[in-house]
Amino acid sequence: MSIRVLVVDDSGFFRRRVTEIINADPRMEVVGVAANGQEAIEKNDSLRPDVITMDYEMPVMDGITAIRNIMQRRPVPVLMFSSLTFEGARVTLDALDAGALDFLPKNFDAVAKDSAEIKRALTDKIAAVARSHLRSAPAPVVAARPVARSRIGQKDLVVIGTSTGGPAALQTLFRTIPAGFKTPIIIVQHMPGSFTKAFAERLNGLSPLVVKEAVDGDRIQPSHVYVAPGGMQLMVERRNGGIIHIRDSDERINYRPSVDIAFASAAKHYGNKVLGVVLTGMGADGRDGARLIKQSGGHIWAQDEDSCVIFGMPMAVIKDGLSDEILPLKDIGGRLAEEVG
Template sequence: MNKIRVLVTDDSAFMRKVITDILHSDPDIEVVDRAKNGLECLEKVKQLHPDVVTLDIEMPVMNGLDALERLMNEHPVPVVMLSSLTREGAEATIHALELGAVDFVTKPSGPISLDLHKVAERLIERVKAAAQVNGRLRRPLGRPGTTFPMRSPLFKQKTAWTLPAQPGTGTPGRTASGTSHPGTADSRVTPPASAIPRRASAVSKLVVLGTSTGGPKALQTVLTALPSDFPAPILIVQHMPAGFTKSLAQRLDSLCAIHVTEATDGEWIQPGTAYIAPGGFHLEVVQVSGGGLKTRLQQEEPRGGHRPSVDVLFESASRLTNVDKWAIIMTGMGNDGTKGLGRMREAGRVISIVEDESTCVVFGMPRAAIQAGLADNIVPLDRIAETLCKLLH
């Protein structure tokens, strides 16, 4: 078996050595060279054609985000980002995943982490997973102003819409109804707290979704294709550490016609809103008298190494009565979600959608559900939203 050839990129000589030593500790990995900035990384990728690149975000000459964008456009190669735990680091990491990075690992103590050994196992795992995706890399997602055709019968007013511009670009944004307002990135109006009902009415439809490696970009593809009047709440587990899910939710919320938020404990869930499990917490859905649904966050032991866990979310959904459910499993390592989907199938009133191998960054989670005989619909990523809308309609 050929070793996984890795190019390590970091502006710190110390960090380059530590990362190299960690990767060399695994017999299946070989570090072929090291680069001290993004420009040098680009040059060495052209020369060496590595299987995987590790890429720091904060570097002189050319930073990791600029280097990543050029790599994805000029020499696509699986990239694992090294990120800090700061808010700025989280936002940059989410942007890197949009640009095409396969996954990321957080430095425990900032740019120079003397304790990087704490995440050694995770780094090796991410590099090995990234090596599996060669040939299935996706180009960066369309920039603001890119029109995406919509074919769902739930789109009542328009057959195409435009992603909102970033503030200051001058490109028209859009309201939830599709009406343009010049220079507005997101024209939805959030009602004052006094106008938000303290108790929600009965919920008869629910979508639950689980994903892991490659998930942030896949979520953007699916959620941006849903209409503002989507008739069900969506509960989401994306395997991601604490501190990053909030940035992910905020980024998706700025792009979607539906509302996207990081879930909080005990909130009533509403149609047309997606709730992302916060890193470090299991997300469950519970039913109260009258048929309303609320979120529940808990920190019981990780399930299969994951907290949040897709299985935990799906199992909680299986306990709901008088609710029609749709379960979606998308790209990711391992088999999280399969046991929970089995519980939902036993309880009845569930239809599943599983991402097709052709569009998965990593086909682990979808493959497990398919092999268990739990996939009612197997569709490529760019048809998941359309399929979901048709099923709910």
Template sequence: MSIKVLVVDDSPLIRGVLTEILNAAPDIKVVGTAEDAHDARDKIKSLNPDVLTLDIEMPGMNGISFLKNLMRLRPMPVVMVSTLTAEGAPATLKALEYGAVDYLAKPKVDVANALNHYKDELHEKVRVAASARVRAKTEKAISANVSHLIKLDSLTYLPNHVITIGASTGGTEAIKEVVKLLPTNCPPVVVTQHIPAAFSTSFAARLNENAKVTVHEATHGQKLVKGNVYIAPGDDHLTISRTIDGYICRLDKDAPVNRHRPAVDKLFDSVAVATKGRATGVLLTGMGADGAKGLLNLKNAGCHTIAQDEATSVVWGMPGAAVELNAAAQVLALQDITACMLKAASKAR
């Protein structure tokens, strides 16, 4: 059974190129195209696609407004296909907040040839989207987490402890839900999210606006301080090392690991070595297996390890791979992770 795709873009050229690229996959079939939100709404009803590819900038109702309405009325998997620039990053992050599963860069020049370079990536993202867990937004899970954290205000954290988090597809929102409830006295948190270089600055700034703690895009040599979160820049591996003054961030452009830079495994491995077991590792939603072996290395080093459960993951690839390796001491719903990782980092565990 082929994955049915509806391509939504105001450019006839882009619609044609995306249709050709997607139809080249034996298990994907473009069942229709739409030039604007009104056209898309009608064709979703008549064609019942499994996945939507959606541009952000369209005439009339833009892609973000259309997506917001769609996810409220008829939640379905959406892959944003739009120009990924630093200026456009907030809009794409907003699309992920509203429920888009993933995104792909639309090149600015020589569109037809350039898009063909992303053919395999687009096929993979559509396949993942087709199997992703897409649901309407609710406040229930967030409220549950708040009730947990009320009891954690007076925790005393273990000295020289670090919390480390890895994520990919669906991770920008999952990380936000974990970070937004962290108390200002929590141990330092280092994070690798698979994200383009143009997005990481906006992602860190957006997290900072939603959190009590201070969130940074990590810089080379930056010292880890309690009550602070450090996000790997897009296209840089983030690791940590121990100095006489404590832990510091290190950035490098070594070869991708598991096809990714930044890579979760690389961060987790460095935390296992630098902290000698004084860390808590958390692996959240994401496709692939990056971070699974790293989480196992953390566990073997004496660290407490947590994987997000299948029910609350957008894609249970990375955490699922960790569970298969028996790398996670706990497998938890997203709404329970903040409380449990803080307990693990405290003297109360």
């Protein structure tokens, strides 16, 4: 059964091209289009699509207002189109807060040129969010299982890796970490370079900890959180109390920043004093790095399936037997304070 998609954009050209790209993929079909947010709400009710692609700036009603209404009336996975600017990042983060699950850069030139890369990115994202867990949907009822908990010992560094669903998950997590938490935290979130500064500012505004986008040479300090800059790679070194290194990324590496690279660096320099946490996300980034953390004597926590938007990254770690604990998102902040901070 194909994935039914509603395309929402005020540009007739963009609607046509996105529709052509989606309909060329045998996994999916466009069941309708809308030129503004109000039409999107009405067609979501009448056509009952599996996924909506959503623009932000539209007449009558903007995309974020439409998403809020959709999540109240008939929740459905939404993929947001966004501009790769600092202001575009803020708008996209607002959309993710409203209930959108993921985003793609809105690039008219690439769409017009019939880019194979753009086609693949769009259709793969649609397929992924179609399989996702909506945050507004009730969690499945599962039998409670006792979890053996043992203290993991003092940690000098926490490294968190995440992708799709990560911005919302991290905001939930950092609201629950108390002001007295001292252990430094590094965040590796798959995001474009123009987004991570805005995201760090947003986390800083809701957390009692100091959150900033990491820059090369940052000294790792207690009660500080460092967000890896998009498009680059973050590594750490233990000397002088801990230093962050930011390096250009090899184009052959799929993820920029990469959880695997940050985990590997932490394993090398912090050994058994590092805790890696793998949250919601597509793919398997973090699995190889988690293995190195385990080999160095460190520990790994993974988010459980029920609280993930996309279970791919935690599942990869769990399937390889690398997770010391599998935790619901709502419990991770408290456990960090209890075990680590």
